[in-house]
Amino acid sequence: MAEQYTYAVSRIHAREMDLLTGADMEQLLQCSDFREAMRYLAGKGYGNGEEYSDTELMLKDETDKMWSLISELIPDSRPFETLLRQTDFHNLKAAIKAVYTSENAEDYFMGGGSVEPDLILEAVKLNKYGALPDFLADAAAQATESFMKTGDGQECDICIDRACLETILKEGKESGVEIIKDYAELLAALTDIKIAVRSALTGKNKAFARRAMADCNSIDADALSDAASKNIGEVYKYLEHTDYRDAAEALKVSMSEFEKWSDNRIMELIKTQKSNPFTIAPVFAYILGKQSEIKAVRIVLSGKKDDLDTELVRERIRDLYV
């Protein structure tokens, strides 16, 4: 029943008032240096009220604060775990490379996934995946086998990336929540486009591009991989006939422009939930909105730390949720 989330959604809509607006981001950009930017964010309630000197620590505390609010509102976190899958699969990649190469996995592990990185590392070390959730176990077994047979890190990566997208698409469909389904579809389509562009620019064949792409409804992976095997112009031509025709314009500028366009497209999708009074969708959109805000804050703080030109940093900032 949609109405079962009335309390949670009302609280989330009230919380949206605390998210940073475009004007707040502009003020952050105008801060004279890194320390002033950190003080400005502390004034906006970032972190746990401590005085931070480490950006990542502050952003981690802010992320934890957000997840703590979500788990208080909706104890069953399953609908939101779709958002953690990219971290889970990233950690799987790091674990496989750590076990089968001399790299130190801990340097590459990311926090905030749904499965503890140590559990993944242990499973990969033992080559026994029973302790891992099903969505990760199958991908881990396949990727490990591929890596042991070929020793090709790229093959291992595309196997895991595709499994990640397929898991997100599957969970999106199973959630029964329109916005999660649409988000999964959009994410898969945008990733397929990115794969096609990279394949075209590096001269990969059709089979490689097709193996890396996930099947989604808004993109014909066969046609896109075929275009990618020819040249980048064919990829642009294919995109002209899809819902992603604007992507070609962004791609013609640069890959980072395309990534910004992709993030803005996701933001455009979730912004519809700002006025939705019911269902779990506004909570899901808030999480994505907050994550996007944290990403933007990280970009600004990195710019301040490295004393980059404000205009250069401003160009990289994505649209915000509020």
Next chain:
Amino acid sequence: MENLGIVFALTGAALAALMAGIGSAIGVGMAGEAAAGVVTEDPNKFGKVLILQLLPGTQGIYGLLIAFITLSQIGILGGSADISVAKGLLYLAACLPMAFVGLWSARRQARAAVSGIQLVAKRPDQMGKSMIFAAMVETYAILALLISILSITGIAGLNI
């Protein structure tokens, strides 16, 4: 068989109170959840959201009013309770607009009230507009109340 008239009439009164009451209970409860969510974040908005929470409660009062008028007309509260089957059925039919519209409008008004409460959470200055949106639904509960009252009071004068 001749006593069925009072049974039908009482069923009508009970349905009006029951269904409109259920609608209001659901509606006020739903709006209360939304109000609690907003007040958790900003306790200063209690007064504003309370008014919006109460709006779906009126249908329950209308249902009670219809039930009360019916009971007094059919003699349950005093006087003669000798009602023909035809009149009993007419009383039942007269109560139905309030029963059904009460139940449904309270639930729909609650949705409008929840949206209004969330609007107030973001824009406290839009309190008046958010009340109007929810109050529009009230129109139909009032129309049903009017028809039920006119019908019930008119039945007494019929010679059947």
